Amino acid sequence: MDYETFDHEADIGIRGYGKTLEEAFENAARAMFSVMVDLSKVKPVKKFHIKAEAPDVETLLVEWLNQLLAIADLEGYLFSDFKVKISQDGTRLEGYAIGEPIDKERHEISVEVKGATYSMLEVDKEDERYKAQCVVDV
Amino acid sequence: MDLKLLERKGEYEWEIPKTSDMNVPGKIFASRRLIEDMDDKVREQITNVACLPGIQKASLAMPDAHWGYGFPIGGVGAFDPEEDGVICMGGIGFDISCGVRTLRTGLSLEEVKPKIEQLAEALYRKVPAGLGSKGKLSLSISEIDDVLRGGAVWAVEQGYGYEEDLEYIEEQGRMEGAKPENVSHMAKKRQLREVGTLGSGNHYLEVQYVSEVYDEAAAKAYGLERNSVVISVHCGSRALGHQIGMDYIKELYKAAKKYGIPIKDRELACAPINSPEGQKYFSAVAAGINCALANRQVIAHLVRQVFEEVIPEAKVEMLYDISHNTCKVEEHVVDGERKTLYVHRKGSTRALGPGRKEIPKAYRDIGQPVLIGGTMGTFSFILRGTSEGLEKAFGSACHGAGRATSRKQAKRVFRGERIIQELRSRGIIIKAHSYAGVAEEAPGAYKDVEEVVNAVHNAGLAKKVVKLRPLACIKG
Numbered sequence: 001m002d003y004e005t006f007d008h009e010a011d012i013g014i015r016g017y018g019k020t021l022e023e024a025f026e027n028a029a030r031a032m033f034s035v036m037v038d039l040s041k042v043k044p045v046k047k048f049h050i051k052a053e054a055p056d057v058e059t060l061l062v063e064w065l066n067q068l069l070a071i072a073d074l075e076g077y078l079f080s081d082f083k084v085k086i087s088q089d090g091t092r093l094e095g096y097a098i099g100e101p102i103d104k105e106r107h108e109i110s111v112e113v114k115g116a117t118y119s120m121l122e123v124d125k126e127d128e129r130y131k132a133q134c135v136v137d138v
Numbered sequence: 139m140d141l142k143l144l145e146r147k148g149e150y151e152w153e154i155p156k157t158s159d160m161n162v163p164g165k166i167f168a169s170r171r172l173i174e175d176m177d178d179k180v181r182e183q184i185t186n187v188a189c190l191p192g193i194q195k196a197s198l199a200m201p202d203a204h205w206g207y208g209f210p211i212g213g214v215g216a217f218d219p220e221e222d223g224v225i226c227m228g229g230i231g232f233d234i235s236c237g238v239r240t241l242r243t244g245l246s247l248e249e250v251k252p253k254i255e256q257l258a259e260a261l262y263r264k265v266p267a268g269l270g271s272k273g274k275l276s277l278s279i280s281e282i283d284d285v286l287r288g289g290a291v292w293a294v295e296q297g298y299g300y301e302e303d304l305e306y307i308e309e310q311g312r313m314e315g316a317k318p319e320n321v322s323h324m325a326k327k328r329q330l331r332e333v334g335t336l337g338s339g340n341h342y343l344e345v346q347y348v349s350e351v352y353d354e355a356a357a358k359a360y361g362l363e364r365n366s367v368v369i370s371v372h373c374g375s376r377a378l379g380h381q382i383g384m385d386y387i388k389e390l391y392k393a394a395k396k397y398g399i400p401i402k403d404r405e406l407a408c409a410p411i412n413s414p415e416g417q418k419y420f421s422a423v424a425a426g427i428n429c430a431l432a433n434r435q436v437i438a439h440l441v442r443q444v445f446e447e448v449i450p451e452a453k454v455e456m457l458y459d460i461s462h463n464t465c466k467v468e469e470h471v472v473d474g475e476r477k478t479l480y481v482h483r484k485g486s487t488r489a490l491g492p493g494r495k496e497i498p499k500a501y502r503d504i505g506q507p508v509l510i511g512g513t514m515g516t517f518s519f520i521l522r523g524t525s526e527g528l529e530k531a532f533g534s535a536c537h538g539a540g541r542a543t544s545r546k547q548a549k550r551v552f553r554g555e556r557i558i559q560e561l562r563s564r565g566i567i568i569k570a571h572s573y574a575g576v577a578e579e580a581p582g583a584y585k586d587v588e589e590v591v592n593a594v595h596n597a598g599l600a601k602k603v604v605k606l607r608p609l610a611c612i613k614g
Contacts, residue, residue, distance in 0.1 A: 007544040009177055009205045036269065059388075066384050073328055073377050076270050102270035110574030111545070112269040112338040112614070114380050115232055117207055118387070118404040137207070137232055137380075138339050138545065 003031035008135045013120055014065075015133035021057070021090070024123070024130035025064055026082040029097070032065055032116065032136055033072075033079055037107050042080035045100035050084075050093075057090030057123045061132050065116035068097055076102050078109075090123075111138050139176045150201075150597035151530075154181060160188040160197075167531065167597040168201040172589060175542070179205035180212075186402040187215050191410075192223025194472050194479060198531050200486050201593035202540030202585060207231065208405030211485035214534045216470060218479055219411035224399060225420055226408035227390050229482025230465050232383035234426030236341075236374030237461035238487075238509040239307075239434045240520070243445055244453035247347045247365040250609065253448055257345060258567045258610035260444045265343055265437055267336035267614040268571030275333045275436065282326045282378075283318040285333060289428030290459075293435035298334075299442070305498050306456035307431060308466075308488065316428050317421035325381035329429065332376040334436035338571070338614030340538075340579060341373040342511075343441065346518060346606040356522050356603040359504045360457060368457065368606065369445070370518060371437050372511050375430035382426045386419050411480050420480075423465055434459060457520075458498075458507040462487045462537040468496075470532050481532050489523035489535035489600040497523075508600045510591060511538045514568060514611040515561050515581035519591045521600035535600040539587035548583035549574060557581075570613040579613065 002023070006013035012035055016027025033039060050067050054060040064084065072079060077099045084095030102109070119135040144152040144166070152173055154164030164184035166173060180203045187209055188197035194216045203212030208228020217223030243250070250257070266273050277285070285292050290304060290311030304311040318326075336343060348366045351357045362368070375382075386407075393409035393416070394401050401407065409415035442454040465482045472479075481488075490496055490506040497506045505522035512518045516539070527533050543551070554573030557580050561568055570576045595602045 005546060007546050009179075009544055010211060010541045012545050070324060070328060070377075070381065076272070104268070104270065104571070108572070108574070109269045110549070110572055111578055114339070114377070115384055117232075119207055121404070 003027040003034065005031055005035060011135050011138050013133060013135045015131065018130045021086055021130050022084050024132040025061060025084050025086065028061060028132040029065060029068055029082040032113055035113050035136065035138065036111060037078050037109050039080040041107055042078045043100045044081055044098045047096050047098050049096050052093045054091055058121050060090060060093055061123055062116045062118060062121065062134060064093055069113060069115060071097070078102055078107060113138050139173055139178050139181055141173065143181060150593055154185055160185060161191065161193050162188050162196050164188050165196040166199040166203065167593060167599060169589060169593045172201050172593055176203060177205045180210045183208065183210040184213065186406060187213060189400070189402060190215070190224050190226060190406065190408065191399060192217045192221040194218055198534065200534065200536040202536040202538055202590045204540050206484060208403050209482065209484040212536060212540060213484045214482065214486050214531060216479040216481045216532045217411060218477055223411050223480060224408040225411050225416045225465060225480055226406055226482060227383060227387050228403070228405040229484050230423055231463045231484050232380045233374040233463055234379035234382060234423055235430035235461040236463045237430065237434065237459065238511050239371045239438055239459040240457040240509050241369045241438060241441065242361050242455045242457050243367045243369060245367045245449060245451065247367060249449065249451070250345070250367045254345065254567060254609050257444065257448050258569050258612070260448055261343060261441065262569035262612050264440050264444050265336055265612060266334065267338065267612060269338050271335050272331040273334035277330050277333060279326050282329055285432045286318040286321060286425035286428050287316055288312060289431035290435035293432045298436045298439040303435065303456045307459040308461060311431055311435065313424040313427040315421055316424035318425055320418050320422040321382055321425050322385050325378045325385065328377035328381055333433055334440065335376065336373050336437065336614050337376055338575060341614050342514065343612040344370045344608050345610040346370060346608050348604045349607040350605040352602040352604065356504045359501055360507055360520065360603065362604055369441055370509065370511065371434055371441065373433060373437065374463065375426045376433065378429045379426040382422050386422060389415060390419060420465065427461065427464060430461065458509060460487050460509050470528070483534055485537045486534045487537050488533060489521065489527050490533040491523045491525040491528045508535050510536060512587035513539055513581040513584045514579065514608060514613065515566060516587050518606040520603045520606065521591070521594065522603050523600055524598060526598035527600055531599050535594045536590050539584035539590055541583060542585045543583040545578040548578045548580055552577040552580035552582060566608050567610040568613065575613060
């Protein structure tokens with residue numbers, strides 16, 4: 001699995017890995033939505049485009065995740081598939097998320113993620129593998 | 139927590155000695171057992187807060203403290219604008235003005251018990267909760283602006299509740315100085331259909347009864363006696379409050395750099411109170427507080443309708459409404475001098491002692507009601523504020539039990555269905571939108587609320603008035 005969650009006292013941590021920075025960002029988004037729902041239950045019905053900017057790559061991760069949550073909240077959607085392109089300097093991002101409207105019966109949602117935070121925020125490269133993580137507020 | 143790093147100042151007071159970076163010492167109020175189990179991160183975070191400019195007396199943590207964002211959850215910090223004091227995002231948090239409202243029903247346990255199933259089902263149907271739930275209200279952006287300016291006063295004007303409810307809400311239901319123009323369009327858009335919704339996570343609506351009275355006189359003043367049935371609502375400012383936090387953490391991080399404020403943690407992003415950035419944030423927080431007050435007012439009215447429908451003899455009245463993620467401007471005495479301070483309470487309940495002008499007249503001689511939510515299977519408490527608490531902790535107390543087990547761990551250990559069955563066998567009905575959510579919020583995942591409340595009581599921060607036992611709980 002290229003994504004996982006980890007323990008945090010009151011909330012929960014999310015982590016994505018990838019061969020590229022982009023993949024790590026996409027998998028971090030998967031990890032975040034996996035806190036709310038079993039991703040295999042979310043059908044790819046509609047695509048939403050996202051653009052984000054930040055002073056550095058760590059903040060860019062928080063921006064990316066929070067924009068996903070804002071759109072999901074606004075549209076009443078859950079997402080399970082993601083694609084991003086990140087600028088060379090790690091300050092701009094363009095991409096999209098694919099998912100479907102929330103179906104309370106079928107999705108069996110566990111908890112709402114309210115926001116990605118700067119707590120335990122890390123974006124780095126270890127042994128040719130990128131890692132993107134932070135704690136999310138539930 | 140490593141006790142060697144603390145100096146014991148009293149049976150329930152532990153000090154983190156001041157170092158050169160710190161402007162004041164740190165202080166934790168807790169029993170020995172609570173402090174031994176407390177995360178070491180609490181000490182680290184209190185220490186970081188103590189380094190912020192203009193902080194008064196001490197950087198404080200309540201007995202339910204745990205690792206938070208910038209401030210610990212259960213953290214209190216008071217700042218003087220005249221001494222370059224700051225307003226800090228981490229001291230307020232993301233769920234701005236999350237809080238508890240308790241309503242009296244005028245009914246006794248005997249009257250409610252035969253109808254409890256019916257009440258629980260009707261409340262579950264009437265009050266929108268859980269992920270993706272939308273309220274019955276659908277507002278326009280300009281109506282959201284009215285909510286942000288008007289708070290619970292707006293809700294009453296719309297027919298949700300009565301004028302007399304307002305006296306029993308902090309700030310009489312409406313925070314001054316709110317500026318909707320300082321709240322982003324995105325924040326407002328996310329709130330259009332969320333006014334009057336409970337949310338998810340640790341938010342709930344509970345029917346409870348008084349199972350024990352500790353202080354007869356205070357209970358009487360609060361309109362309670364043994365077996366009185368009450369309703370408590372725990373929720374906040376929903377997505378709007380969150381978006382304000384997300385938007386301003388970036389602005390305040392820049393401001394901290396601009397004003398040369400050294401911050402040890404990104405979530406301690408802050409600005410001087412007396413700066414355009416600081417005042418702008420304060421006006422957005424005030425708007426967020428009004429959003430939460432309006433939200434609880436609308437929910438309370440829905441609850442009132444349900445009760446009066448199911449049990450026509452019910453007379454649902456406000457007991458009180460408190461917020462536990464706020465920054466409030468208050469007068470306090472520091473070293474014999476009366477000062478106007480910006481008091482940050484992150485996961486801490488205001489607990490003002492007798493005589494304070496902020497307290498409604500009916501309770502002023504007794505002290506402010508301090509509403510402490512427990513977990514769905516255990517107890518909640520109502521305490522009263524004390525003069526000692528004003529002196530020791532700027533009139534602050536704990537806000538709940540505080541988590542002891544992470545959500546991930548709780549989900550591994552507990553099963554939602556089983557918890558619901560177990561509680562039912564003990565006479566507690568749980569209506570939940572998510573089984574996994576119930577597992578994460580299992581009573582066993584929290585600290586012992588009784589131990590936390592006893593520490594608050596024994597430290598003198600607030601005094602126990604009554605204990606509340608749940609009859610039915612609606613979870614998001």
